Amino acid sequence: MPIATVNPANGETIKTYEAMGTEEIERRLQLAEATFRTYRESGFADRARLLNRAADLLDEDRQDIARVLTTEMGKPVTQARAEAAKCAKAMRWYAENAERLLADEQPADSDVKDSGASWVRVRYRPLGPVLAVMPWNFPLWQVIRFAAPALMAGNVGLLKHASNVPQTALYLEDLFHRAGFAEGCFQTLLIGSATVDEILRDERVKAATLTGSEPAGRAVASTAGEMVKKTVLELGGSDPFIVMPSADVEQAARVAVTARVQNNGQSCIAAKRFIVHTDVYDAFAERFTEGMKALKLGDPMAEETEVGPLASERGRADLEELVDDATRTGATVLCGGRRPAGDGWYYPPTVLTGITREMRIHREEAFGPVATLYRAGDLDEAVLIANDSLFGLSSNVWTREEADVDRFVRDLEAGGVYVNGMTASHPAFPFGGVKRSGYGRELSGHGIREFCNITTVWHGA
Incomplete structure (x- = not known):
């Protein structure tokens, strides 16, 4: 895949970049290693000052960088501005809280005494250069939720961003440099996917984080496992x-529309499978379908647009294949289901019902504004349908019964359960999944500690 900005609203190639060669990659790896040796000795106050400055600069750049995001991957510009604001908020949160989150821990006095020590501390130390392989769907946020905690912990970052958002990738490197971080603290590597394996095998790279497809995750995990590196x-x-x-039901249906089509439906934590108790199924289906039909599909640069184009032509084709497979095997289309005429990689908000286990869309992730509706006879069946998936990132539950909440929290196989609201990431709360949604956590104290050496310091009498 070429490293290029291609406007998904019209298919126009705006700018193409050459991949970095071996010499440039080596220079940047050397720089990352050398910078880490000094940056790790900086204090939390200095790191926080730099990160707060980066947040201020991002706020100043919000309008311009939002247009870059929209041009590169097609999200409505209003959502692009919100993404930039969310990133600045996360940077400030980590600047304020990192020292507390990574403070030395003191075990219980009884355990210290039992070990024969005069004192024991658990200390969090940075690992070194961390490789981040990031996707295009939230091209700022996905990076910042790694970079902010990693930098505050004293690590340095190497970013391999998706090849269709190179301008955003270069902007992020420039942002941290303008904020005053040393050049080697955060570097963008303009490289293809084939080069990731070579870099991950380099002994100077100590760990990796990836957000992306299951095949990409398997590849990184396989190499990292062979090299015994944290991921x-x-x-x-x-x-x-x-x-x-x-x-x-009315509120649930209204929120469901947003939960499905946020970011043009291209969000890992977007609600995708709508499992509705039979007693309220018809009412929910009617309101939800009406809401999906009413969304404004169009130019993502227009302020009134609610759904823009998909990020790539291949992505739209993949989504169409899932819908076509479902309709061929018995699914009913309540709205949408056909690409509109004209330029750009648009696909309309779509609702399907009559889904069976044999359909691909039941098993695979639909990465676009397509929702599937399921009817559940009772709570037990709702749990069974919900867990009948290879994925387990998050979940949404709408009920006023606390007994229902207790059961869903206990039995849903997911990294999050959001009650009477839609899933949304926040810097203070851990984010991540189970099953084929991956492992490890981002954000919160859990996220900042992922790339730390958790060191036991035992001091004898």
Whole structure:
């Protein structure tokens, strides 16, 4: 795949970049290693000052960088601005909280005494250069949620971004440099996917984090396992959105529309499978379908647009194949289901019902504004349908019954359960999944500690 900005609204290639050669990659690896040796000795106050400055610069750049995001991957510009604001918020959160999150821990006095020590501390130390392999769907946020905690922990970052968002990738490197971070603290590597394996095998790279497809995650995990290096993987999801009889159906249907089509439906934590109790199924299906039909599909640069184009022609073709397979094997289309005429990689908000286990869309992640509706006879069946997936990133539950909540929290196979609201990441809460959605956690204290050497310091009498 060429490293290029191709506008998904019209298919126009705007700018193409040459991949970095062996010499340039080596220079940057040397720089990362050398910078880490000094940067790791900096204090939390100095790191926080730099990260806060980066947040300020991002706020100043918000309008311009939002247009870059929209041009490169097609998200509505209003959502692009919100993404930039969210990144600045996360940077400030880590600048304020990192020292507390990584403070030395003191075991219980009884355990210290039992070990024969005069004192024991658990200390968090940085690992070194961390390779981040990041996707195009949230081209700022996916990077910042790695970079902010990694930099505050004293690590340095090497970014291999998706090949269709090179301008965003270069902007991020420039942002940290302008904020005052040393050149080697955060570097963008303009490289193809084939080069990732070679870099991950380099002994100077100490760990890796990847957000992306399951095949990409398998490849990185395989190499990292061979090299005995720490990894964090977030590999997508097919999140359930469960509606029970006690729910506010009108509100649930309204939120469901946003939960499905956020980022043009290209979000790992977007609700994708809508599992509705039979007592409220018809009412929910009617309101949800009406809401999906009413969305404005169009130019992502227009302020009124709610759904823009998919990020790539291949992505739209993959989505069409899932829908076509479902309709050929018995699914009913309640709205959408056919690409509109004209330029760009647009696909309309679509609702399918009559889904069976044999259909590909039941098993695979639909990465676009396509929702599947399931009817559940009771809570037990809702749990069975929800867990009948290879993925387990997050989940959404709508009910006013606390007994329902307790059961879903206990039995849903997911990294998150959001009750009477849609899944959304926040810097203070851990983010990640189970099953084929990956392992490890980003954000919160759990995220910042993923790339730390957790060191036991035992001091004798």
